[in-house]
Amino acid sequence: GLxxxxxxxxxxLSRLAAKVSWLPxxxxxxxxxxxxxxxxxxxxxxxxxxxxxxxxxEGPPAVLAGALLLGGALALTLxxxxxxxxxxxxxxxxxxxxxxxAARRAGLAGLVATLFVLMRGQGAFSVPLxxxxxxxxxxVELTLSLRG
Numbered sequence: 001g002l003x004x005x006x007x008x009x010x011x012x013l014s015r016l017a018a019k020v021s022w023l024p025x026x027x028x029x030x031x032x033x034x035x036x037x038x039x040x041x042x043x044x045x046x047x048x049x050x051x052x053x054x055x056x057x058e059g060p061p062a063v064l065a066g067a068l069l070l071g072g073a074l075a076l077t078l079x080x081x082x083x084x085x086x087x088x089x090x091x092x093x094x095x096x097x098x099x100x101x102a103a104r105r106a107g108l109a110g111l112v113a114t115l116f117v118l119m120r121g122q123g124a125f126s127v128p129l130x131x132x133x134x135x136x137x138x139x140v141e142l143t144l145s146l147r148g
Contacts, residue, residue, distance in 0.1 A: 036076055047069040063117065063122075067121065071113045074106075074109055075109060075110030079102050
């Protein structure tokens with residue numbers, strides 16, 4: 001740990017600030033990011049396997065599996081990216097609740113993607129319905145963000 005002591009000169013403080021600004025992500029957050037990216041890669045590989053071996057015309061189970069895998073892969077990919085964006089935006093400071101916020105936003109994005117695939121598979125996809133789903137996801141996120 002870095003410790004600011006009484007009587008430190010301005011040069012000492014500037015060197016200390018330079019050290020602090022170049023500190024990497026802490027080990028727990030790094031492990032979480034790498035783990036989520038590994039799970040995301042696995043989910044994308046499973047989705048690729050599904051696309052290669054099954055067709056949407058095989059019926060609702062294939063469409064449902066594809067929708068769930070796509071939504072899960074997208075959410076697992078976006079969660080660490082949202083956290084990293086928040087981390088960089090807040091001058092490399094990880095605040096309490098950042099992981100939950102990133103997971104919530106990634107989950108909403110994955111849910112929207114899942115709903116789009118399911119609507120397309122059922123032949124019910126339309127632009128007004130898609131805009132409604134996106135608007136509802138944005139409204140949920142705004143409500144939860146402004147609440148806390």
